[in-house]
Amino acid sequence: MARNVSTQRKLVTTVVAWTIGILIFFPILWTFLTSFKTEAQAIASPPAFLFFDWTTENYFEVQSRSDYFKHFMNSVVVSFGSTLLGLVIAIPSAWAMAFAPTKRTKDVLMWMLSTKMMPPVGVLVPMYLIFRNTGLLDTRTGLVLVLTLINLPIIIWMLYTYFKEIPGEILEAARMDGASLAKEIIYVLTPMAIPGIASTLLLNIILAWNEAFWTLNLSAAKAAPLTAFIASYSSPEGLFYAKLSAASTMAIAPILILGWFSQKQLVRGLTFGAVK
Amino acid sequence: MATLHTRSAARLMIAPSVLLLLAWMIVPLALTIYFSLLRYNLLMPGMEEFAGLSNYTYFLTDPAFFQAVFNTLAIVLGVLFITVVGGIGLALLLDQPMFGQGIVRILVIAPFLIMPTVAALVWKNMFMNPVNGLFAWLAKLVGLQPFDFLANAPLFSIILIVAWQWLPFATLILLTALQSLDEEQKEAAQMDGAGALSRFIYLVLPHLSRAITVVILIQTIFLLSVFAEILVTTNGGPGTQSTNLTFLVYAQALLQFDVGGASAGGIIAVILANIVAFFLMRMIGKTLEA
Amino acid sequence: MGSITLKNVSKVFGAHAVIPSIDLDINDGEFVVFVGPSGCGKSTLLRLIAGLEDVSDGAIVIDGKNATELPPAKRGLSMVFQSYALYPHMSVRANIAFPLKMAGEDKAVIDKKVEDAARVLNLTDYLDRKPRQLSGGQRQRVAIGRAIVRQPEAFLFDEPLSNLDAALRVNMRLEISQLHQQLKTTMIYVTHDQVEAMTMADKIVVLNRGRIEQVGSPLELYHRPDNLFVAGFIGSPKMNFISGGPAASHQAHTIGVRPEHLVLSKDHGTWQGTVGVAEHLGSDTFLHVRADDIGTLTARVSGDFPVTHGDRVFLTPDPQRLHKFDEKGLAIR
Numbered sequence: 001m002a003r004n005v006s007t008q009r010k011l012v013t014t015v016v017a018w019t020i021g022i023l024i025f026f027p028i029l030w031t032f033l034t035s036f037k038t039e040a041q042a043i044a045s046p047p048a049f050l051f052f053d054w055t056t057e058n059y060f061e062v063q064s065r066s067d068y069f070k071h072f073m074n075s076v077v078v079s080f081g082s083t084l085l086g087l088v089i090a091i092p093s094a095w096a097m098a099f100a101p102t103k104r105t106k107d108v109l110m111w112m113l114s115t116k117m118m119p120p121v122g123v124l125v126p127m128y129l130i131f132r133n134t135g136l137l138d139t140r141t142g143l144v145l146v147l148t149l150i151n152l153p154i155i156i157w158m159l160y161t162y163f164k165e166i167p168g169e170i171l172e173a174a175r176m177d178g179a180s181l182a183k184e185i186i187y188v189l190t191p192m193a194i195p196g197i198a199s200t201l202l203l204n205i206i207l208a209w210n211e212a213f214w215t216l217n218l219s220a221a222k223a224a225p226l227t228a229f230i231a232s233y234s235s236p237e238g239l240f241y242a243k244l245s246a247a248s249t250m251a252i253a254p255i256l257i258l259g260w261f262s263q264k265q266l267v268r269g270l271t272f273g274a275v276k
Numbered sequence: 277m278a279t280l281h282t283r284s285a286a287r288l289m290i291a292p293s294v295l296l297l298l299a300w301m302i303v304p305l306a307l308t309i310y311f312s313l314l315r316y317n318l319l320m321p322g323m324e325e326f327a328g329l330s331n332y333t334y335f336l337t338d339p340a341f342f343q344a345v346f347n348t349l350a351i352v353l354g355v356l357f358i359t360v361v362g363g364i365g366l367a368l369l370l371d372q373p374m375f376g377q378g379i380v381r382i383l384v385i386a387p388f389l390i391m392p393t394v395a396a397l398v399w400k401n402m403f404m405n406p407v408n409g410l411f412a413w414l415a416k417l418v419g420l421q422p423f424d425f426l427a428n429a430p431l432f433s434i435i436l437i438v439a440w441q442w443l444p445f446a447t448l449i450l451l452t453a454l455q456s457l458d459e460e461q462k463e464a465a466q467m468d469g470a471g472a473l474s475r476f477i478y479l480v481l482p483h484l485s486r487a488i489t490v491v492i493l494i495q496t497i498f499l500l501s502v503f504a505e506i507l508v509t510t511n512g513g514p515g516t517q518s519t520n521l522t523f524l525v526y527a528q529a530l531l532q533f534d535v536g537g538a539s540a541g542g543i544i545a546v547i548l549a550n551i552v553a554f555f556l557m558r559m560i561g562k563t564l565e566a
Numbered sequence: 567m568g569s570i571t572l573k574n575v576s577k578v579f580g581a582h583a584v585i586p587s588i589d590l591d592i593n594d595g596e597f598v599v600f601v602g603p604s605g606c607g608k609s610t611l612l613r614l615i616a617g618l619e620d621v622s623d624g625a626i627v628i629d630g631k632n633a634t635e636l637p638p639a640k641r642g643l644s645m646v647f648q649s650y651a652l653y654p655h656m657s658v659r660a661n662i663a664f665p666l667k668m669a670g671e672d673k674a675v676i677d678k679k680v681e682d683a684a685r686v687l688n689l690t691d692y693l694d695r696k697p698r699q700l701s702g703g704q705r706q707r708v709a710i711g712r713a714i715v716r717q718p719e720a721f722l723f724d725e726p727l728s729n730l731d732a733a734l735r736v737n738m739r740l741e742i743s744q745l746h747q748q749l750k751t752t753m754i755y756v757t758h759d760q761v762e763a764m765t766m767a768d769k770i771v772v773l774n775r776g777r778i779e780q781v782g783s784p785l786e787l788y789h790r791p792d793n794l795f796v797a798g799f800i801g802s803p804k805m806n807f808i809s810g811g812p813a814a815s816h817q818a819h820t821i822g823v824r825p826e827h828l829v830l831s832k833d834h835g836t837w838q839g840t841v842g843v844a845e846h847l848g849s850d851t852f853l854h855v856r857a858d859d860i861g862t863l864t865a866r867v868s869g870d871f872p873v874t875h876g877d878r879v880f881l882t883p884d885p886q887r888l889h890k891f892d893e894k895g896l897a898i899r
Contacts, residue, residue, distance in 0.1 A: 006373075014374040020366065021383035024443070028386050030410070031398050043408040045416075089296065092289035100286035108294065110557065115297050117553040118305070119501050121525040122546035125539045126307035128529065149300045156293055172618050173651035177665035177712065178639035181285055187664070191655040210391040212504035213522075217530065227504065230393040234400075234508035241402055248394045259389035260382050263448065 028252070035059070035245035042241035058246035065243075068250055071229035075251075077140050078215070078225050079208035082147035083201055086155040089148070091197070094159035095185065099171060109160065112153040120150070120213050131218055138220045146214045151204050158203065162196025163189075199265030202258060206266075209255045226251040305546070312539035319533045331540035340516040340524060341541075345548070347431055348520040352499045354435040355442055356492060362439075363446030363491065364484065368476075370447070371454045381448075388444040392504035399437045400426060400509045430510045430518035437505055442498075446491045453487035454480070493556050500549055521545045568629060568719035568752035569594045570615065575624035577610055577776075584610050585776040587624070592720075592754065592769075597746050600756045601763040602773035602799070608756045609724055611773070615754065616722050617641050629719050639668070644713035645722040648729065650705045652697040652712075658684075659693040662711045669716070683711040686748075703734045710745070720752035727762065739765060760800050764788070772796050794895035797822050803852055805889070806863045812837070818890035818898055825852065825866040827887040830873075835880025839863065841873055855879060 022029075034042050036054045044052075062068050097105045127146070128137070136142030166189065174188045190197075212227040219228055230251050233244050259266065315327040335341055370380060387395065403409050404425040412422035425433040457480065465475050503522045506512055512519035512527060519527070525545060529538030570592040577585040585607045592598050600608040613619045615626060617638035625634045633641045644665070652661050662683055666676045684690045687707040697705055706726060713721055723742070727735045743766050746753050757763055763770050764784045772779040772787065772795070780792040784800075791797035797805050801824055809820040829835070830853070839857035846869065853865045853873060865881060873879065890898040 010373050010375070013369065013372040014376065017369050017372075017374050017380050018376065020369070021380040024440070025383035025386050027395075027398050027403065027440070028390065030402060031394075034402065045408075045413055047410060047413060089292050093293040096286035096289040100282045102283070102286075108290070112293070112297055114553060114557065115301055116497055117549055117556075118301065119522060119542075119545045119549045120503075121501070121522045122542040122549070123304035123308055124525060125311055125529050125535050125542060126304040129307075129535070130304070149296065152293060152297060167649055167651065169647040169649050169651040170653060172616075172638075173645065173647055173712075174653075174664070174668075175618065175638045176616060176643065176645045177716075178668035179664075180639075181282070183668060188653055192653070206389060210389070212392045213501060216393075216504060216507065217526065227391050227393050230391065230397060231504065231508050233397055234393075239401065239408075241408070244397060244401060248398055252390050252394050255391070256386060256389045259385065263381065263385050266385075266388075266448065 028256075031245045031248050033245075034241055035249045037242050037245075039240055039242045042245070058242045059250065062243055062247045062250065066229065066232065066247070068229070068247065071224055071226050072250070074140060074143075074219075074223055075209055075225035075227075078143045078147060078223075079205045081140070081144040082151060082208050083155075083204040085144060085148045086152050086204060087159075087197065087201065090152060090155040090159055094156050094163050095189065097156075098160050098163035098166075099168060109157065112156055116150070116153050124217060127214075128217065137218060138222045138224075140223045142218060143215060143223055143225070146218060147208045147211055150211070150214065151207055154207070155200055155204055158200040159193075159196065162193060162200070165196075166192050199262060202262040203266055206255055206259055206262075308539045308542050308546075310539075311535050312543050314536045314539075316535040316539075317533050318535060327536060331536045332544070335537060335540045335544060340519060341544075343516045344519050344521045344524040347518060348500065348522075348548075350431055351435055351438065351502055351520055352496055354432075355439045355499055356495060358435070358439040359442045359446040359495065360488060360491060362443050363450045364488075366443070366447040367450035367454050368480075370451050381451075385444045385448055387441050388448075390441065392441065393508050395441050396437055396505040396508045399433075399440070404433060426510050427514060430514065434502070434505055434509060434518055437509070438499065438502055442495055445495070449487050449491055450484060453484050457483045489559060493559070496552065496556060500552065521548070570629075570720060570752065570754070571627040572611075572615070573625045573627065575611075575614060575626060576622050577607075577614055577619065578622040583776065585614075588776075588778060590771065590778065590781070592752060594752055595750045597743075597753045597755065597766060597768045598771060599763040599767035599769070600754065600771050600773055601760055602758065602779075604758055605775075606773040607776035608758075608773045610776075612722055612724055612754060612756045616643055616645050642716075642719040643722055644716050644718040644720075645724065646706075646709045646713050646726045648725040650697075650709040650726075650729075652705055652708055654697055657694050657696060658689060658700070658708050658711075661697065661708055662689075662715055665712060665716045679715045680711075683715050686714075686745075687711050702730050703738060706730065706738055707741075710742070714745075714749065718751065720754060723753065723755040725757055726755075727757070728759075735762075742766065761802060764800065770800075772799060774799075790897070790899075791822075791889065792897050794820065794822070794891050797889055797891070797897075803864045803866065808860055808863075812860060813890075816888065816890055819893040820891040820895070821883075822889035822891065823863075823883040824887065825864040827884040828863065828865040829882045829884065830865055830867050830871065831880045831882065832877075833880065835882040837863075837881045839879060839881060841875055841877045841879055844873060844875060853879070855881060857881060 033049065035058055036056065037048065037052050038055060041048050041052045097109065131137040131142050136145070170192070171184055171188060174184045179187060209225075210227065212231075215225050215227045216231060219225065230247060233247060312331050313327060313329070314324050315330070316324045366384065370377065370384070374380070401409070403411050406412050406422045406424040406427075409422075411425070415422045461479060462475065465479050470478065501522050502520060503526065506518055506520065506523045507526075510518040512523045516524075521541070522545065525538050525541040528534050528541055572588055572590040574587055574589060575585065576583065576587045588611065600611060602608050610619065614621050617633070617636060621634060625632055627633065628641055628643070653664065656664065659680055662680045663676050666679060671679075680693070681690070684693055687710060689704065689707055689711060692700060692704060697708065700708065709726070726742075727738055730738060739762060742755075755762075755766060767784055769781060770784055770787055771781050774795050780787060780796045782790075787796055787800045791800060794807070798807070803825045805822045805824050806828070807820050807822050813819060813821045837857045837860055839855040839860070842854045842856050842862065844854075845852040849869045851867050851869055851871060851873070853867060855863050855865055857863050863881060867873070892898055
């Protein structure tokens with residue numbers, strides 16, 4: 001293939017790919033831009049793309065009217081809390097399945113994955129009633145517990161696939177070197193598994209942050225994370241585009257940035273290592 | 277491969293997760309089954325009584341139920357179709373040499389990271405709104421009447437929004453798989469005289485089959501339970517035109533407070549999901565073994 | 567000290583007996599090599615001794631004490647793994663120090679022992695590097711360093727050289743042999759490479775399908791193989807086996823002649839044949855001769871023997887070095 005042909009081809013590919021990329025990204029870009037407009041400019045026709053009077057008042061408005069920070073903190077507590085709790089429970093299990101597998105290990109893993117197959121509505125009613133009767137309804141604790149449970153299978157699977165990649169010989173070497181099981185996990189396994197644990201952490205924070213079935217149904221005013229905070233804009237308030245955009249931008253920005261940094265791990269994690 | 281000592285320690289370490297998940301599976305599910313046999317409305321406390329299978333008959337004869345089953349499947353299949361086909365196309369495109377590939381990747385993956393409520397609201401108000409939405413403006417620009425997407429084609433609109441959210445996921449996974457295709461295999465096929473199309477059909481597609489299976493499995497898990505997108509856009513309407521099973525049960529339980537009816541619906545949803553899961557697990561089991 | 571005795575040791579995985587039953591004595595200070603084709607159970611046997619696997623039956627006695635039930639760390643053994651199994655997140659220093667740290671030794675004692683080991687193994691300049699910054703041979707030495715600081719009763723090596731390139735392998739072979747002479751500690755070494763076995767061992771244990779075929783010094787195995795398997799496995803190029811008529815004339819079912827024990831001539835000899843391939847190594851030439859009525863024989867001749875593809879040659883076995891086997895494959899002596 002001649003060199004100039006391939007350069008030309010590369011240019012064409014670049015233009016096509018960038019166009020599609022920007023189209024896919026456009027709703028987010030548009031939201032971001034609109035968040036800096038006045039309400040009048042936000043619904044102006046023809047729409048203003050870049051040349052408008054940039055303003056940040058929408059952000060202050062959103063904060064003062066619907067207390068963004070309270071919901072932001074709820075999201076942080078719920079997503080980090082459920083992920084950390086999940087990791088504490090999952091690390092020993094994943095260790096055991098990766099390094100001391102039995103004939104049933106595969107079945108156990110498959111069964112754990114199958115619990116994700118259960119549609120949440122199947123247990124919505126009892127969960128709602130249990131939460132109401134135990135006072136967990138609309139509490140962060142309650143949300144942390146539920147999100148831990150629904151993401152536990154994914155956490156275990158992810159860790160399992162990462163642990164599987166640590167050569168068993170290294171752990172045996174530690175055993176030969178006189179390390180007890182606890183020391184083997186503390187000194188050898190954990191440091192080696194930190195990249196894997198970190199991506200598991202990241203991915204599950206993203207999943208928990210965006211979870212919108214249980215958070216919408218089991219929280220009201222007090223513990224509502226950002227998913228529920230935004231849902232409140234589905235009422236006529238949503239017609240205030242600039243404020244909706246500012247609120248949306250604030251709700252998605254943290255996780256968008258986190259996700260961009262971890263896109264590789266995202267693939268591995270979500271496919272349980274089946275695609276590398 | 278391990279000794280008895282490590283094996284018993286291992287069992288101890290698996291126990292918490294297994295017990296938790298077992299409890300999570302069994303306790304609420306058992307309660308759901310129990311409730312589904314009661315006449316039980318939260319607005320009439322203390323009036324609970326055994327109702328046999330009447331909740332099920334009620335649910336199964338409700339025309340809204342069939343609409344919901346249809347809608348659930350339509351969402352799953354519609355989104356799967358768009359994302360898998362679009363994902364393969366996009367992945368092939370992104371696999372070509374180009375300038376700024378990393379940035380394009382970042383642009384493409386973004387929708388996946390957006391929480392469903394935000395995605396749905398942004399599309400609903402800023403794009404699909406028949407008065408102020410961008411689509412309306414575009415339509416007017418070319419001299420057409422603005423189309424009220426959510427009123428006239430609610431299910432299609434929801435499929436579109438959900439597909440937008442999941443297209444990045446499919447693309448990213450397929451792209452990763454594509455990049456693991458052995459360069460030498462492609463070159464060998466080129467030497468053997470295979471054109472671009474035959475290379476795609478005989479080399480690339482078989483190589484992607486595993487990744488496609490994974491995309492289908494994982495998306496199906498999530499797509500069966502699409503909820504937030506419906507809640508903030510159409511609220512299941514107009515009528516029940518965009519109500520899926522998840523939303524139907526939610527409406528029964530938390531809007532009409534009919535615990536018994538909602539539980540029956542929940543159990544039906546579980547059974548349907550299990551039928552789907554059965555086939556999926558077999559499919560993925562086979563592909564992942566290889 | 568480091569004597570190891572296996573009594574009736576067996577290992578069963580599911581319904582499959584990897585090792586039906588083995589008895590073996592390893593004396594203190596001996597360099598013992600377990601050799602055999604892949605899947606013969608040699609690595610499993612080593613892991614049983616290490617305690618990384620439970621024995622299904624039998625007893626393992628280390629230094630006069632029954633160690634069958636002891637966890638790996640309590641057996642006083644060190645192991646060098648095939649992949650080296652270095653801790654990737656630790657420096658060379660921390661890797662070597664790890665077993666001492668686990669044993670709760672003093673910081674000062676650890677430092678001194680690590681420095682000593684590093685000096686012996688030429689690793690002093692690399693102590694603060696990470697394993698991934700080292701070459702294959704250096705990694706190998708770190709793995710050995712980690713094994714020697716504990717001053718174990720015995721060292722276990724699991725195919726330690728198989729990941730090195732050919733030249734380095736020869737070097738490390740020598741280094742391990744020298745280390746053994748210096749330390750005089752028992753070493754058990756697993757390999758599938760009979761050259762490693764021959765060059766390093768005091769005692770070779772030839773394993774096949776989980777059974778011991780023969781135990782002996784390298785030269786014993788070379789000169790007096792007990793059976794066809796050992797005869798064919800030890801020595802390179804492989805021993806030639808001939809059955810049928812020529813064997814019957816020696817009152818045997820099969821006779822074996824090593825390539826180096828075939829005398830070649832251009833004009834007279836016992837068997838006649840045509841040269842197929844001649845592999846010239848310089849010092850020697852390996853000839854693959856299609857002998858009439860017998861089959862292909864390999865002969866090893868001096869490098870200056872003038873011969874090429876298609877030549878007719880005569881082959882005569884050295885009668886003193888002819889191996890005879892009965893129909894069960896056992897040596898007739």
